[in-house]
Amino acid sequence: MAIAGFGSFALDTSAATTSTNGSDCVGMQQDHFWQWTAPSSGLVTVTTCALVGFDSVLAVYSGAGCPSGPASWCVDDSCGYQTTLVFPAQVGSVYMLRIGSYPGGAGGTGTFSITAGGPPGCTATSGPDVIVGDIGDIANYTPL
Numbered sequence: 001m002a003i004a005g006f007g008s009f010a011l012d013t014s015a016a017t018t019s020t021n022g023s024d025c026v027g028m029q030q031d032h033f034w035q036w037t038a039p040s041s042g043l044v045t046v047t048t049c050a051l052v053g054f055d056s057v058l059a060v061y062s063g064a065g066c067p068s069g070p071a072s073w074c075v076d077d078s079c080g081y082q083t084t085l086v087f088p089a090q091v092g093s094v095y096m097l098r099i100g101s102y103p104g105g106a107g108g109t110g111t112f113s114i115t116a117g118g119p120p121g122c123t124a125t126s127g128p129d130v131i132v133g134d135i136g137d138i139a140n141y142t143p144l
Helices: none
Strands: 002-004 007-012 029-037 042-047 056-062 073-076 084-089 094-101 109-116
Touching (some): 073 084
Antiparallel strands (some): 042 084, 042 109, 056 073
C-alpha cells in the first residue's frame, strides 16, 4: 500500500499472513508493507509506541517493491513491546516500511506514525557512538 507524507496511518495485522519477501533482523510474522516516499531529507521516526496493542517489529527497506535482501534498518521493543525506528531519509527516495508482530505473538490493530526528526538530541549529522572492547564505566563529557 502506498502512503505519503508525515502523519498517522491505520494498521491491522490481525489477519495478515507472514511475508516471505525480504529478511528481517529479529523475526517477524503477520506483517504488512507500506511504500513511502520521503517528502524531505533528514531523520525520520516511525513508531508504534502506545499506538498498537501487540508486540510490534519495524523494518525499513531502501527502494520500491518487494524487497529481496535484508532490511536497511530494523528494531524491536524500543518502548516496552512496541517499537520506534529512526532512520536517515533522502527527499524523493522510496522506502518499504514493514510492520508485523514478534514471532509467537498475535497481530492486532492500531496506528503507526511517521514524523520528521529523531529523538531529542539527535541530528542528521550525529552518528552512533562506537564502542570497542569492554565497558568499564560510563561518562558524559561536554564538548569544549
